[in-house]
Amino acid sequence: xxxxxxxxxxxxxxxxxxxxxxxxxxSGHDTVSWYQQALGQGPQFIFQYYEEEERQRGNFPDRFxxxxxxxxxxxxxxxxxxLGDSALYLCASSRPSGTRNEQxxxxxxxxxxT
Amino acid sequence: AxxxxxxxxxxxxxxxxxxxxxxxYETRDTTYYLFWYKQPPSGELxxxxxxxxxxxxxxxxxxxxxxxxxxxSSFNFTITASQVxxxxxxxxxxxxxxxxxxxxxxxITLSVRP
Numbered sequence: 001x002x003x004x005x006x007x008x009x010x011x012x013x014x015x016x017x018x019x020x021x022x023x024x025x026x027s028g029h030d031t032v033s034w035y036q037q038a039l040g041q042g043p044q045f046i047f048q049y050y051e052e053e054e055r056q057r058g059n060f061p062d063r064f065x066x067x068x069x070x071x072x073x074x075x076x077x078x079x080x081x082x083l084g085d086s087a088l089y090l091c092a093s094s095r096p097s098g099t100r101n102e103q104x105x106x107x108x109x110x111x112x113x114t
Numbered sequence: 115a116x117x118x119x120x121x122x123x124x125x126x127x128x129x130x131x132x133x134x135x136x137x138x139y140e141t142r143d144t145t146y147y148l149f150w151y152k153q154p155p156s157g158e159l160x161x162x163x164x165x166x167x168x169x170x171x172x173x174x175x176x177x178x179x180x181x182x183x184x185x186x187s188s189f190n191f192t193i194t195a196s197q198v199x200x201x202x203x204x205x206x207x208x209x210x211x212x213x214x215x216x217x218x219x220x221x222i223t224l225s226v227r228p
Binding site for chain 1 (some may be wrong): 118147149151156157158159161162166205207209214215216217218219220221
């Protein structure tokens with residue numbers, strides 16, 4: 001049973017560029033959430049996707065956008081990258097509402113903006 | 115608004131010592147869920163335990179135990195007979211709905227010395 005997978009593992013971009021991160025949820029999970037974790041901090045919620053729609057959103061600017069596909073996989077897009085966007089981006093998946101709701105995390109994508 | 119406070123930042127113990135990680139939370143919701151996650155140096159967040167606000171029974175699972183007290187809004191986590199492999203950053207998190215976003219504390223770095 002594969003867990004949550006994310007790609008790529010590491011990424012280096014230049015300020016002003018755009019980046020796309022990808023996530024495949026754990027088998028049987030239909031909800032995907034994205035978190036940003038700056039060095040030495042706890043993860044911060046970006047947004048959550050369910051049934052291909054953004055269901056919840058944290059306090060992040062519109063430069064952060066996402067998408068969920070029919071197979072439940074998801075993408076996180078960040079436009080006009082800033083130095084402050086350098087962080088570990090974590091994807092988490094969970095089962096349908098009404099069942100055990102713990103979120104399972106992938107290994108993350110380490111984004112460095114120079 | 116939700117908030118999770120982990121007042122301890124770093125803890126260092128010698129192998130086989132017991133160690134308790136503290137967590138205090140704030141929420142106005144009457145139904146909520148509390149979690150502990152472990153983040154080893156590899157970066158992946160590993161789910162450890164989940165507790166519902168309506169179930170204050172404290173449990174033990176192997177070397178892990180937790181103490182949930184609504185009266186003090188605390189959800190402390192204890193590792194008995196610590197091992198070197200327990201060295202990691204531990205996060206307490208709060209969710210106020212099924213499949214809702216997680217609000218994390220800043221984490222506690224636990225170092226277990228041989």
